[in-house]
Amino acid sequence: MSDIIQPRVLKGFRDFLPDAEMERRDLAERLEKVFRLFGFVPIDTPALEYAEILLGKGGGETDKQVYRFKDHGDRDVALRFDLTVPFARFMAEHAGELYLPFKRYHIAKVWRGENTQRGRYREFTQCDFDVVGTDCASADFETIQVIADSLRALGVEDFRIRLNHRGVFNRFLSAAGASEAAPGILRAVDKLEKAGAGEVRAQLSAAAGDGTADRVLDFIRKESDNSQTLDKITRAAGGVNPDSERLGELLGCADAAGIADRIDLDPSITRGLDYYTGVVFETSLEALPEIGSVCSGGRYNDLASLYTRQRLPGVGAAIGLDRLLAALESLGRSKRRNGNTRVLIFNLEQGFLPRYWRLAGELRSAGIACEVYPENRKLSQQFAYAEKKSVPFGIFLGAAESARGVLSVKNLATREAREYGSVREAAADLSEG
Amino acid sequence: MSDIIQPRVLKGFRDFLPDAEMERRDLAERLEKVFRLFGFVPIDTPALEYAEILLGKGGGETDKQVYRFKDHGDRDVALRFDLTVPFARFMAEHAGELYLPFKRYHIAKVWRGENTQRGRYREFTQCDFDVVGTDCASADFETIQVIADSLRALGVEDFRIRLNHRGVFNRFLSAAGASEAAPGILRAVDKLEKAGAGEVRAQLSAAAGDGTADRVLDFIRKESDNSQTLDKITRAAGGVNPDSERLGELLGCADAAGIADRIDLDPSITRGLDYYTGVVFETSLEALPEIGSVCSGGRYNDLASLYTRQRLPGVGAAIGLDRLLAALESLGRSKRRNGNTRVLIFNLEQGFLPRYWRLAGELRSAGIACEVYPENRKLSQQFAYAEKKSVPFGIFLGAAESARGVLSVKNLATREAREYGSVREAAADLSEG
Numbered sequence: 001m002s003d004i005i006q007p008r009v010l011k012g013f014r015d016f017l018p019d020a021e022m023e024r025r026d027l028a029e030r031l032e033k034v035f036r037l038f039g040f041v042p043i044d045t046p047a048l049e050y051a052e053i054l055l056g057k058g059g060g061e062t063d064k065q066v067y068r069f070k071d072h073g074d075r076d077v078a079l080r081f082d083l084t085v086p087f088a089r090f091m092a093e094h095a096g097e098l099y100l101p102f103k104r105y106h107i108a109k110v111w112r113g114e115n116t117q118r119g120r121y122r123e124f125t126q127c128d129f130d131v132v133g134t135d136c137a138s139a140d141f142e143t144i145q146v147i148a149d150s151l152r153a154l155g156v157e158d159f160r161i162r163l164n165h166r167g168v169f170n171r172f173l174s175a176a177g178a179s180e181a182a183p184g185i186l187r188a189v190d191k192l193e194k195a196g197a198g199e200v201r202a203q204l205s206a207a208a209g210d211g212t213a214d215r216v217l218d219f220i221r222k223e224s225d226n227s228q229t230l231d232k233i234t235r236a237a238g239g240v241n242p243d244s245e246r247l248g249e250l251l252g253c254a255d256a257a258g259i260a261d262r263i264d265l266d267p268s269i270t271r272g273l274d275y276y277t278g279v280v281f282e283t284s285l286e287a288l289p290e291i292g293s294v295c296s297g298g299r300y301n302d303l304a305s306l307y308t309r310q311r312l313p314g315v316g317a318a319i320g321l322d323r324l325l326a327a328l329e330s331l332g333r334s335k336r337r338n339g340n341t342r343v344l345i346f347n348l349e350q351g352f353l354p355r356y357w358r359l360a361g362e363l364r365s366a367g368i369a370c371e372v373y374p375e376n377r378k379l380s381q382q383f384a385y386a387e388k389k390s391v392p393f394g395i396f397l398g399a400a401e402s403a404r405g406v407l408s409v410k411n412l413a414t415r416e417a418r419e420y421g422s423v424r425e426a427a428a429d430l431s432e433g
Numbered sequence: 434m435s436d437i438i439q440p441r442v443l444k445g446f447r448d449f450l451p452d453a454e455m456e457r458r459d460l461a462e463r464l465e466k467v468f469r470l471f472g473f474v475p476i477d478t479p480a481l482e483y484a485e486i487l488l489g490k491g492g493g494e495t496d497k498q499v500y501r502f503k504d505h506g507d508r509d510v511a512l513r514f515d516l517t518v519p520f521a522r523f524m525a526e527h528a529g530e531l532y533l534p535f536k537r538y539h540i541a542k543v544w545r546g547e548n549t550q551r552g553r554y555r556e557f558t559q560c561d562f563d564v565v566g567t568d569c570a571s572a573d574f575e576t577i578q579v580i581a582d583s584l585r586a587l588g589v590e591d592f593r594i595r596l597n598h599r600g601v602f603n604r605f606l607s608a609a610g611a612s613e614a615a616p617g618i619l620r621a622v623d624k625l626e627k628a629g630a631g632e633v634r635a636q637l638s639a640a641a642g643d644g645t646a647d648r649v650l651d652f653i654r655k656e657s658d659n660s661q662t663l664d665k666i667t668r669a670a671g672g673v674n675p676d677s678e679r680l681g682e683l684l685g686c687a688d689a690a691g692i693a694d695r696i697d698l699d700p701s702i703t704r705g706l707d708y709y710t711g712v713v714f715e716t717s718l719e720a721l722p723e724i725g726s727v728c729s730g731g732r733y734n735d736l737a738s739l740y741t742r743q744r745l746p747g748v749g750a751a752i753g754l755d756r757l758l759a760a761l762e763s764l765g766r767s768k769r770r771n772g773n774t775r776v777l778i779f780n781l782e783q784g785f786l787p788r789y790w791r792l793a794g795e796l797r798s799a800g801i802a803c804e805v806y807p808e809n810r811k812l813s814q815q816f817a818y819a820e821k822k823s824v825p826f827g828i829f830l831g832a833a834e835s836a837r838g839v840l841s842v843k844n845l846a847t848r849e850a851r852e853y854g855s856v857r858e859a860a861a862d863l864s865e866g
Contacts, residue, residue, distance in 0.1 A: 007526035007740040018474035039774035039804035041451035069502035093440035138807035256787030307440040341472035354689030371472035374571035
């Protein structure tokens with residue numbers, strides 16, 4: 001018997017047991033419901049694509065993390081490492097079959113051969129949503145509203161969406177005569193949360209001199225409210241301009257929609273160097289600032305320039321499903337349980353199996369999730385099963401109950417029992433809510 | 434501009450555009466609802482596993498179809514090609530954290546580098562459900578009942594579940610003195626549907642002689658009803674035995690549960706040679722016999738013997754999601770549409786954006802999926818967008834409506850319009866059902 005293969009998964013990969021998987025599906029379902037209320041539609045793309053599509057002709061930095069290999073036809077293929085690149089390819093390929101603006105969401109697995117020492121997984125779920133084909137305030141605001149409604153749908157109220165505009169930042173740098181030092185300045189500002197103000201000042205000084213460092217630190221500081229912050233950065237950017245007007249429009253929409261108190265105009269948010277060209281946002285949970293942003297995104301100039309000459313501006317965000325799950329758990333807001341069975345029909349007489357199955361069918365027709373314990377085992381074993389699956393009620397129908405024409409329903413937590421003359425009456429009491 | 438990369442997917446792989454993806458998700462959701470009504474719980478496993486786990490130490494036939502490669506750590510890894518092998522590994526690994534009987538479902542992608550000429554895909558979705566850790570009639574029947582309820586949940590009533598028992602077949606072969614010819618006989622019987630009776634007779638004669646061929650053909654013929662078929666095969670198997678009794682129990686449960694008219698006891702069903710040891714079943718749609726079985730399965734002796742010494746008998750089935758989707762489509766029962774947005778708020782005044790977004794929020798609070806057309810474009814463009822997404826209603830709120838304090842709601846199909854004095858009244862009329 002030494003030929004048993006040790007059952008194990010690859011490092012950085014995980015099984016999802018029922019409690020975790022139910023939680024994950026519940027979360028995805030709630031998000032999906034929100035997306036659809038806004039008219040976003042789902043798409044899916046292959047897990048495996050041509051490496052050239054995913055990595056561009058050159059390859060590059062991401063390369064090392066990508067699962068890439070030769071398939072049976074000697075094609076150079078790779079597993080997707082995000083949902084943005086496949087979406088860009090998708091839009092370029094299907095533009096003719098679609099319509100613009102196109103609003104899609106995509107919840108799916110991605111794979112990265114990252115170093116697992118930092119607590120990262122090599123397989124994880126991404127949840128992206130984007131509005132493509134329009135460069136307007138409405139789509140920017142929609143993204144913010146979807147983030148807010150998504151978190152509320154998960155029972156999270158204590159969130160803050162931090163908003164900024166890359167264009168205003170660039171105008172400020174230009175007005176300050178610091179455009180050439182932009183990369184170093186952005187890199188320094190990006191570290192504000194992690195490295196602290198002192199370290200950022202030092203880096204800014206090194207990158208652009210003491211005077212500019214002071215002006216940048218003044219620029220990125222939030223004022224007492226959003227309109228004061230907007231006034232300040234507008235002035236610093238050389239006066240009213242389309243980008244500051246865009247921020248004003250978004251704050252106006254937030255006000256009208258009743259979510260202004262969740263929005264922080266925060267000039268220190270830049271979201272890295274390359275991709276975003278307009279608004280950018282991050283979302284933090286007030287109770288868990290240390291986990292960082294649970295939903296980030298922004299506006300980009302051109303989604304699919306690698307694959308098409310059609311210009312596709314867009315705005316979107318990605319929700320970190322795994323991070324959000326962990327957050328909900330540490331906030332005590334996850335509802336992990338081993339099942340959602342409402343009633344276990346105890347197996348008291350093996351010969352009653354057909355009756356148990358008829359009874360189960362009647363309960364299911366009433367929308368009640370129920371199970372028949374399959375074998376006529378000791379009651380203690382059947383109770384243990386119910387407990388393991390957190391089943392709240394048991395139905396007992398043995399020879400004695402049958403002779404008296406009743407069903408006995410027991411609350412498995414309180415052990416209270418009640419008899420019913422018909423399945424219909426029992427079902428009415430067993431229905432949830 | 435010659436450096437554009439051609440946007441394309443690998444042969445055998447597919448994008449799912451919104452209409453197809455919504456349909457697929459709707460189908461999976463309905464199935465999931467049924468599984469949960471029976472107390473099945475979801476699990477998930479990694480897409481990528483050690484090749485040794487997926488293929489066994491030897492490798493073997495499946496090998497050639499498997500996407501297998503060396504990862505960054507030079508590990509021999511492969512993409513899962515079904516959900517059964519990972520489930521076996523999962524049960525062996527997590528037995529201590531679980532409970533028995535364990536009822537799981539798993540809906541996920543699998544990958545096979547098959548020949549695409551036969552219309553096969555290299556990436557497709559499997560939907561498996563199993564009851565593991567018990568060898569009893571109740572679990573066998575549960576599988577049958579789940580198949581029946583799943584198809585009904587999809588609006589399919591004209592299905593037949595064909596049932597047989599491998600043990601009864603083996604007993605018959607033994608009684609007929611044909612045990613040694615079993616592999617050849619099973620191979621021949623398996624071809625009945627495709628090759629026809631004449632060809633099967635020829636193959637049976639070649640494998641076991643003319644006399645045995647006649648007895649086999651008699652054995653696998655259905656009689657006028659299930660109980661007569663059961664009587665015949667019981668006699669042919671040498672009289673009443675635990676396997677024929679099992680079939681009797683299942684027919685009794687089917688009778689009690691009201692699905693007896695959907696079950697055909699069909700002694701010609703064998704489901705290949707190796708895996709199954711007890712009941713086996715296939716499901717066909719009466720309107721589309723040519724597509725073959727949309728849901729097949731059976732009972733097996735021991736799920737995870739490759740990875741553990743714990744014996745895990747079980748029973749389960751797999752629903753071919755892609756095949757079922759194709760079937761629903763050709764039956765005209767699919768509901769493909771480009772979105773589920775109920776109302777489009779037309780953008781008549783760019784300055785009204787905050788009002789549009791407040792209005793949209795009020796409608797969504799009432800559970801109405803709605804969109805704001807993001808830009809103040811020509812009405813014809815906005816109408817075209819609504820049509821492309823099959824949006825049934827439009828709301829018009831421009832300067833004129835605003836001055837009169839009303840909303841105009843238009844049925845976009847009939848072009849009938851109606852004015853409302855409040856969002857609440859409009860929402861009440863716009864709610865579905």
